[in-house]
Amino acid sequence: MDNDFKYVSSDHVFRFSCGPHISCFNECCRDLNQFLTPYDILRLKTSLKISSEEFLGSYTRQHTGPESGLPIVHLRPNYDDALTCPFVAEEGCLVYPDRPSSCRAYPVARAVFRNRESGILTEYFMLLKESHCQGFQSGDPISVKQWIESQGLEIYNEMNDLMMEIISLKNQFIPGPLDLKTRMAFHMACYDLDAFREKIFNRGVLEPLQYDERLLLEAKADDAALLKISLQWIQKNLR
Ligand code: SF4
Numbered sequence: 001m002d003n004d005f006k007y008v009s010s011d012h013v014f015r016f017s018c019g020p021h022i023s024c025f026n027e028c029c030r031d032l033n034q035f036l037t038p039y040d041i042l043r044l045k046t047s048l049k050i051s052s053e054e055f056l057g058s059y060t061r062q063h064t065g066p067e068s069g070l071p072i073v074h075l076r077p078n079y080d081d082a083l084t085c086p087f088v089a090e091e092g093c094l095v096y097p098d099r100p101s102s103c104r105a106y107p108v109a110r111a112v113f114r115n116r117e118s119g120i121l122t123e124y125f126m127l128l129k130e131s132h133c134q135g136f137q138s139g140d141p142i143s144v145k146q147w148i149e150s151q152g153l154e155i156y157n158e159m160n161d162l163m164m165e166i167i168s169l170k171n172q173f174i175p176g177p178l179d180l181k182t183r184m185a186f187h188m189a190c191y192d193l194d195a196f197r198e199k200i201f202n203r204g205v206l207e208p209l210q211y212d213e214r215l216l217l218e219a220k221a222d223d224a225a226l227l228k229i230s231l232q233w234i235q236k237n238l239r
């Protein structure tokens with residue numbers, strides 16, 4: 001079977017099962033070419049109990065998007081012929097509860113489009129069938145919507161949609177490459193969350209921008225709330 005993908009609705013029902021009982025177990029954790037979203041990084045560095053700076057230095061490579069001019073972060077594969085993920089082991093994914101959104105979503109992929117005039121967000125879904133993946137041979141019937149819930153993807157989608165807004169704003173207001181200062185600010189706020197925390201709470205440079213006080217308080221103890229603030233900060237700086 002060749003690789004195949006098709007657009008489906010959120011009610012589309014498919015069968016899928018993955019785990020050590022499947023002959024291709026771990027096959028998809030090699031040949032790694034996986035970019036990471038800010039929320040992926042937050043979850044992974046929390047799972048590994050290291051700082052965002054340490055995570056970025058130890059597990060990622062980065063480049064500037066040729067069209068967007070934005071920094072893009074990839075998970076860095078092991079230096080072996082198979083380019084395996086640094087988190088794959090014989091028993092499976094070592095960071096499974098905090099695995100990145102693309103790993104969680106597979107075999108479903110999601111794209112979103114926001115209408116600039118109405119502000120309405122439209123979701124599109126695709127079902128990917130790759131020739132090496134045996135997961136479609138078994139499993140109980142499940143709809144795309146149920147799959148998204150079962151994989152804990154709602155919070156990832158919410159955060160990734162905020163990031164998509166930023167990319168769209170950036171392309172609208174600052175087309176082309178960013179100057180070094182803006183690029184560094186973008187990198188810190190999106191990816192190096194611990195540095196951002198240090199900047200706003202210990203050096204008090206967040207204002208004069210207005211933030212929801214409750215969210216600000218929450219952000220002192222909660223990285224997800226902090227990421228919402230950092231993404232808002234970037235949005236305001238891009239306008
Ligand atoms: S993070 Fe986990 S699921 Fe994703 S590629 Fe790596 S080992 Fe596989």
Ligand code: SF4
Nearest residue numbers: 018024026028133135
């Ligand atoms: S190739 Fe498919 S079935 Fe096999 S481990 Fe990956 S997702 Fe699971």
